[in-house]
Amino acid sequence: MSQPAEAFGRTIQLFLVDGTPNGLTIASIHGWTGSVLVATQSTFAKLLARPEVDRTGVYILFGPDPADALSMRAYIGEADSVRDRIAQSAGDRGFWETAVVITTSDEALTKGHVRYLEARLIELAISAGRVSLDNGQAPSADKRRMPEADRANMEAFLANLKTVLPVIGLDLLKPRPVAATKAAGLAMTPDETRFEIRHKSGVKATSVEEEGEFVVLPGSEALKDAGYQGTNSYGELKQELIAQGVLGAAPDAKFYTFAKPYAFKSPSAAAAVVLDRNSNGRSEWKVVGSKLTYHQWQEEKARTAGNPAS
Incomplete structure (x- = not known):
């Protein structure tokens, strides 16, 4: 039986143009013509000077949402030549901290391709619900x-983007955790561990x-005015x-x-909000109905993965 494609690892290449971690970065996947x-x-300014930015492509402006300190905002656009359009869009929007240009190394994207990609990216971002979009309304079905x-090729292109974007810090396409969309009284699934x-x-x-996220479920409690504000890094x-009404x-x-x-x-961020003080979530959270800490549970899970026959 052949192994499903999603089970294979992926090699993401990150090229640091300036040789520094905070400089201009180009991300791609081995064997993929896409460039991010x-x-x-x-x-x-260095981004705008790159020859790739003069190609047909899609771009994203990403940063904190001025209207909601708990959320991020994004603007998604497309252009025959990204350089002029992204410069104008960036000048019109003050929220962004990260600018991303998506194109190909072989200049294979056409106007029709990037119009499709723009529409799908907006659709996927709305569906994921992690960011507020600065685009106004979604593009028409046209x-x-x-x-x-061509649709099949662009969907394959999008599949690679879903892998690359979270690696560079953009999670706008990543669906919210299942627990974040279900009711508090939801029964546990057989393979789910609660803490x-x-x-x-x-x-x-x-x-x-x-x-990779630690979801605190509805109905959970958090200490009120415990007096540790000065020693709580997550007080803000x-x-x-x-x-925002998450805690009431x-x-x-x-x-x-x-x-x-x-x-x-992280579990520590969750524990700090619950206990109103800096906390080691790896030891504060325990498996429900057990004395096993989150840290011990992780170690046991790692041992089981390393010895599947045990």
Whole structure:
């Protein structure tokens, strides 16, 4: 039986144009003609000077959402020659911190291709729900009319972009964790492990790990005004969660309550918000109904993966 394609590893090539990690970067996948050029505001001029940017392609401007401190914003565009269009778009938008140009090394993209890619990227970003789009309305269906063979080629191109973009720090196409879209009372699936914090203060919280994110589930609690603000690196994040309605509490309530799921970047960030102080999430979170810490669970999982017959 042949191995499914998704089971194979991928080699992503990152070329540091200036030889520095913060300089202009070109990302690609071995054997793929696509090129993804990544610049910050400080290296934007160098991006515009690259010959690849004078080709037909798609571009993305990405940065914090001025209207929501917990979210990111993106603008997606296309052009016959990306250079002039991206420069104009960047000048019209002050939110962006990262500029990305997507083209090919063999100049194979046509106007029809990039119109299709732009429409699909916007559609996928809306579906993922991780960013607010600065595009206004989605492109019309006319932009997606292509011969069947060309559509198939562009979908394969998009599949590679879904791999490359998160590596360079853009997760706008990555679907939200399943737990972040389901109800709090959802039954556990057979292969799902849930974690909990049950603190002596009485606060209780439950979470799951999905795709590298630590999702605290609705109904979980967080300590209220525990007095550790000066030693909580995630104090500002917690205030934003309160301001955005992720955390709420009645005036006389002892704890805040998660009104909806929230995906944290690490178990320690989640534990710090729950316990209102800097916390080692690897030891604070334990497997539900067990004394096994998240760290011990990870080690056991690694041993099992290394010895599948055991």
